[in-house]
């Protein structure tokens with residue numbers, strides 16, 4: 063697709079997936095922000111990869127908003143020279159979204175890291191292990207319920223338990 | 224012969240920084256690889272949520288310790304988006320100057336460490352000596368050799384000192400002479416050529432699908448450089464070429480880095496000329512107090528009130544010496560970032576290591592992994 | 605058998621009898637034999653002790669002199685401070701003029717310079733490396749992270765100070781310490797060794 067522009071891509075996305083995608087107001091440093099329902103994520107990803115020239119999955123990350131967890135994808139397109147932001151919302155208890163590793167292999171470790179740090183399960187991920195923290199660690203540190211303390215404070219606490 | 228797993232690391236002379244490469248070998252041949260990182264995970268993203276905006280800069284220096292100022296700017300660009308602040312132009316030029324000096328020093332450091340691993344000792348001494356010249360320049364205007372804490376939301380901490388541009392030009396002249404010499408050392412060495420040519424091949428399509436960026440990607444022939452393709456700061460006003468090479472192996476990566484060093488010298492010269500011509504402030508005036516700027520001069524209390532400051536999100540991407548780095552900052556109108564996410568290029572480049580290790584021999588591993596230019600602080604954060 | 609007014613050996617036997625009545629009683633003759641030979645190990649120990657002390661007195665200054673002038677640190681890099689560590693052995697500072705040569709295997713080293721942040725994930729490996737080093741050995745905590753956690757002391761994954769894991773002889777402050785500071789730390793350790801305080 064040589065004549066691909068954002069003005070044609072986003073409506074095409076909306077018309078194809080109907081109410082499952084929502085184009086949110088964009089910010090100036092990204093091409094656009096698209097909210098996707100978790101169930102259709104892989105299809106949307108496949109569409110963007112094949113038809114939208116978003117061949118490079120730059121970043122998968124997550125934000126804990128307490129009421130829900132938001133998983134973010136930043137995709138780079140060589141033709142459009144910019145990043146598209148996909149956001150997926152999921153429940154804070156047992157959060158899970160489908161894995162996009164079948165579309166972009168590069169998402170593999172990003173998803174592992176998001177599982178490690180936020181506890182989001184990626185269904186269909188080939189090898190969902192912790193990547194930064196040791197295996198067997200019990201917490202997901204980037205959750206807002208996980209707090210940091212001075213080490214002395216922790217020692218005092220441990221003594222009183 | 225039966226296959227077996229070998230651990231290389233965490234402490235291994237090949238690994239600069241601590242990470243563990245588990246390789247499955249059949250005799251000498253590598254059939255599978257499973258890198259394990261996290262030995263330097265310091266919880267930077269979590270600590271950011273407990274720090275004021277300007278205090279985070281301290282952590283960014285330590286994130287990638289061979290390219291500290293690149294990460295400072297990355298974070299600052301995202302934070303400025305999130306807080307909606309614009310720095311003055313001179314600050315941008317000082318930033319770009321720091322960027323390119325840092326790229327130069329990072330690549331020289333890579334050259335020193337890598338070629339020594341391959342078996343030539345001289346480049347280590349050459350590289351460390353010349354890197355110290357750049358660190359001296361840094362020291363003269365930031366006060367530190369590696370951990371600068373130089374950038375601020377809305378500009379930079381201070382201007383370059385008097386006479387700096389001339390000193391910097393002298394160092395650049397020195398590098399003009401040195402860089403061909405660096406290449407001569409390697410290109411005339413049969414050991415170096417034998418150990419790098421055709422080793423560690425990762426084709427362009429695999430690179431793109433694996434998310435590999437930086438010199439590795441450009442060595443595979445993909446012409447992508449965020450400085451040109453998604454311009455940030457004042458890069459559009461500068462004149463430079465993107466280094467691309469069409470050999471996706473260790474030798475190609477070495478070539479790309481060598482070319483990038485020359486381009487950095489070129490950019491630094493242009494920036495120095497601009498700095499000579501255009502004096503001005505280097506810190507924006509309207510910066511909310513809560514980001515932690517130094518207290519205002521008397522009679523200049525024009526700071527925005529802290530409460531009810533607009534919320535926002537900031538995203539920035541830049542071409543760091545190792546590849547494409549990204550930062551994502553969420554500002555919830557509070558003193559601290561609500562969430563700070565960093566994308567490290569090295570993290571992804573290590574993740575793809577299975578694709579460029581399988582099929583080579585165990586003795587090639589130092590040559591291959593060295594050519595990735597691994598900075599563990601950055602991949603583990 | 606009464607426990608209060610007999611020799612040490614007999615008391616042990618009583619003790620065994622009290623706790624485990626099923627245990628057969630040790631014949632008295634055997635106890636006698638053990639007691640009669642007790643002096644042999646004592647003499648042996650005294651003799652070896654004297655020889656050892658004599659040899660020590662003769663050789664210790666030599667070993668001390670040799671050891672302190674050729675401290676071989678382990679060549680590893682933990683974090684940012686490792687870059688300054690490398691710079692300290694580069695062209696400008698040339699740490700090797702003090703006889704300090706980084707070695708790659710812990711078996712060849714007698715100095716562990718902890719040059720960076722130690723995480724809990726790494727702590728087992730650090731202790732293993734430390735235990736693999738032959739005696740006598742020393743440790744230097746280089747930088748604020750190794751000293752007390754540095755900027756990351758509140759983080760969930762960082763050991764707040766490497767002295768929680770291994771005994772440290774010299775602490776070097778700085779974030780990162782300059783190469784001069786690192787070399788100064790090594791020289792201070794040399795002085796401590798000379799004065800037999802480390």
Ligand code: SF4
Pocket residue numbers: 285370683684685719720721746747748749750754755778779780781
């Ligand atoms: S003391 Fe500072 S420079 Fe050294 S490892 Fe810690 S953070 Fe890095």
